[in-house]
Structures are given as structure tokens and as C-alpha cells.
């Protein structure tokens with residue numbers, strides 16, 4: 001993808017500080033870190049967000065998370081970390097080549113987290129639960145007409 005910043009980083013047309021790479025994904029330091037040691041893990045395959053990533057690529061990236069997160073924690077002395085994927089502009093995505101953030105966390109850092117939480121009333125939880133199950137069945141079995 002010619003206009004994609006992360007494709008350019010993957011192709012070494014833009015420099016980055018890589019900390020891991022294999023045939024499927026690369027991991028490099030975010031240029032504007034939330035905290036020192038903030039890493040991005042990026043599939044080599046260009047895709048806009050998680051919904052368009054082949055499951056086997058997602059599974060490969062997920063399999064790399066435990067060691068990569070542990071390495072970030074050990075290298076930074078972090079007390080914890082967040083793994084975040086922003087999907088869509090409204091969710092804070094700015095580079096439309098999907099990626100995971102690994103953000104080391106410290107008790108006195110400036111991150112505004114956790115997020116505000118709401119509640120369900122009446123049968124709302126059932127309604128949204130059924131709607132998600134129905135969509136998932138349709139995506140997994142497109143032939144069934146579910």
C-alpha cells in the first residue's frame with residue numbers, strides 16, 4: 001500500500017526501532033510513546049482494522065503478545081501494561097493499518113484510565129447479547145442465512 005505509513009515502515013522505506021520481526025508481523029517502538037517502551041505490533045499484511053484481518057494472522061500476532069509484553073515490562077520496570085487496539089477514527093485510530101499497542105504502565109503516570117462504565121436496564125443485556133450472537137453466526141456461517 002503506497003500511501004500507508006505502516007506499510008512503508010514494514011518495507012523499511014521509513015526507519016523505525018524494531019524490537020521483533022518475523023514473516024507475519026513486526027514490532028517497533030511508537031515514535032510518540034504514552035510511556036517509554038510503548039511498542040506497536042503490526043501484521044505485515046495491509047488491513048484497515050481488526051475486522052478485516054485474517055483469523056490466522058490475528059492468532060499469530062496474539063501468540064507473540066505474552067513474550068513481547070513480558071519483555072516490555074522487564075525492560076521498563078513497569079508495574080503493569082495495557083494492550084489496546086484502536087479501531088476506527090471514533091475509537092482513536094489514526095493509522096489505518098491495524099496494530100496492537102503495548103503500553104507499559106506506572107502508578108504515577110499521566111494516563112487517564114480506566115474508562116467510565118455504565119449499566120444495563122431491563123432486558124437490554126439480553127437484546128444486545130442476541131444481536132451479537134446473530135451477527136457472529138452470520139459471519140461464521142454465511143451460507144446458513146442466519
Ligand code: 5GP
Pocket residue numbers: 005014016017028029030031032033040085086092093094095096
Ligand atoms: P493509532 O492511533 O492508529 O491506534 O496508533 C498509531 C500510533 O502510531 C500512534 O501511537 C503514533 O504515535 C504512532 N506513529 C505514527 N507515526 C509513526 C512513525 O512514523 N513511527 C513510529 N514508530 N510510530 C508512529
Ligand code: ZN
Pocket residue numbers: 001004005006007008045046047096097
Ligand atoms: Zn499498510
